[in-house]
Amino acid sequence: MSETAGSEQALTLRVGRMTYGPDAIARTDDGKAVFVRGAVPGDLVRARVTREQPTYSNAVLEEVLEASPERVSTAPCPFVDVCGGCPWAHLSREAQLRSKRDNVVDSLVRIGHMPQEEADGLVRPCSDPGDPWGYRNKVELAFQAQGRRSVIGMHDVTGDRVVKVDRCPLLQRGFEKVTKSVSGALSYLSNSRSLQIDRVGVRASRRTRQVEVALWTQTGGFPRAQAAKILREATGATSVVRVLTKGPQKARKVSGLEKLGGYGSWEERVGSESMLLSAPSFFQVNTRGAEELVRLVMEGLDPAEDECAMDLYSGAGTFTLPLARRCDWVDAVESYGPAVRDLRRNLERTGLDNVDPVGGDADLEFPDADADVIVVDPPRAGLAAGVVQKLSAQPARAIAYVSCDPATLARDLARFAEEGTFSPVWVTPVDLFPQTFHVETVTLLQRVRR
Template identity: 70%
Template sequence: MAEEVRGELTLRVERMAYGPDSVAHRDDGKAVFVSGGVPGDLVRARVDQDGKSLSHAVVTEVLEPSEMRVRPACPLVPVCGGCPWAGLSEGAQLEQKRSSAVDALVRIGHMDPARAESLVAPCESPGERWGYRNKVELAFERHGRRSLIGMHDRSGTGVVKVDSCPLLDARHSKLTKSVAGALSYLSNSHGLDIDRVGIRASRRTREVEIALWTEPGPFPRAQVAKVLQEATRASSVVRVLTKGPKKARRVTGVERLSGAGCWGEQVAGGTMLLSAPSFFQVNTKGAERLVELVMEGLDPDEGDVAMDLYCGAGTFTLPLARRVSWVDAVESYGPAVRDLRRNLERAGLDNVDAVGGDAGREFPDSDADVIVVDPPRAGLAEDVVERLSEQPARAIAYVSCDPATLARDLARFGERGVFSPVRITPVDLFPQTFHVECVTLLSRARG
């Protein structure tokens, strides 16, 4: 349903896209991606992009609210880009995320719809809907001698000032205001130029780290450390040095300005230490549920040899090492490899070969009984799928943050006919957003 009046469209929203927007159609069949809509809404929307095959529009008025629509916990949702699905109820978010996984399997993986439906379990919600994040990032924008520090706006081109972020645990939610205020003062008095700011805060260890991402060059280290310490009582303040184009910068070093120089979190029965550049899931309870699903699916025993590709700082490596005889772990990102080796040493685990390098080039020589792969959003390289398909393993656990590349890779496994998916469990690690993590268990194909 679509009616155009005075340059605006009246639309009935049909579903959520795998992205921040919802989807509707004009009467002529043209698809419209709608910012601010919820499935079932009747809205008036202003078209801001009009292409040949689809348009984009922004809701200006909700004429008839959907039963799925809720009042967001944060008043900045209409302008901030951090919570694009916050107007959607919990049940609807979970169902839409499951549907995203099913749709990707059918549309991209060319899987039979009935099989896709049978494979994908209901989407799990392992923790709180708000206050679940252990990390947020702030954008930094200079205006002459003054600066603006806050969240990216919905368009991704501006910055919204934020006094508190309800996605962070309640005891840490005011950190955004404290950090922004301290950096505004430092920027105005010292002319700081910062790419972005990372805040990590643990409910379990109570550790807080402030990471300033900058280019190399002169920097008022002592003054920055003093002001940020006074404002936040952080356990660690670091400067991450980066070089290169803005969208492809590489880390060249990390400077400890004060405190520990790293951040600690308790997860899956142990404590991990992470340097600022290293990846760790922003939802600690969600990360633990991923570990549980992987371990339940693989059911490793003490005689097994395990393989963990794209292992990061050890989220799956450490639990595996406590259960099996040997783990071959491969990670391409240098800071994460160093963190992994430190975490293994602290845990007293000496049955892991932690190798730095590309998973394809550094693919382990040993034969694995169980395998974990947790690749970045781009998914598995085709040669890695080939090498995995040559393994004698009884099962592979594939942890994916992108349904599209997961579907593509499962189709590639299907072409080789060795491993076949038996269960896909979506896990909502990122409530109020469209992102979803999926744990897929593949077993050896029969026959």
């Protein structure tokens, strides 16, 4: 059903399911797909079309005519309808977990060309590490200069504006208001100094009680001492750093790291491991979720003390450290310079000397030695075709594939199937990102018996 007001079309729709994205999907009477921002499965809504394409439309929710039983009417954050950080906040916890599993299955079928029955049998229920709010150890704030003033906050749902927020309920409990303190400190500083800041990273740990504020800026002059003093006084930060970048805005690269005050790094505990991380290094934003990933990987591989392991895309050592404690030897490869340095520092701190940390591309620096068990944790782009071929040539008995994107996971599992050496045994989605559509997965592949 539709009605037209001026140039905009309003539709009355019954919503079907969530997409792998911020929108829910509905269909018009003639079967055309409509992606509705703000709706949840089961809703009857009036939605305004914002973009019309031949095969689909985009729309935004204007009114809920009949609320779904899966709709959460009030969320802990007052900014959920304007901030882009929690697009699934109106969806119940149980429905989020089901939808994330469904999206993984859908990717395996649609992109990996896996039979529906096989995909359904392969994908386990979505694991829930807990803490649907207050789970993030890191948030990033946008910085927008407006003359001599500045706005520090979150990107809105369109990504075009910055919304000033006084707290972020996703940030670790006890630190929710650090965002307001950072915003106030930088607003005060910008009244007297011109600040060229790209973004601000805040890391906080309930376990170590450490807070780091990282200012991402281009190279050039900067009020280092004043920024460190004001930020530490306002937030109680144990570390204030400046991450120097260069290059075009959409493709800037890290060129250096300056310690402005405090430790110059951030410490977190993952299980029994203590890890130091520099601001540019990747680390899972959900610490309890990271522990669940480690548990699934280690239980799936069950490494023995006489075995050799390989850890590709190792980062700062989330999987390298527990592998090194269980295995005779670990070859670890990581391409990102700051993460390689953090990995080496973490190995030195723990006294583990049975790891060879190599900096470089996983395809170019693929270890010469054979492995018994392998962990791969690639970025969103997934595995390069050459890496899949090299892995398939390994004599390993099992591979644990940690993925942050169901689409590239599905593509890569299809590539493994073509090689014919390893086959998936199970895929476990893990909800590291409640209130969003993102989902992590751990896939166990075992050698095909011939």
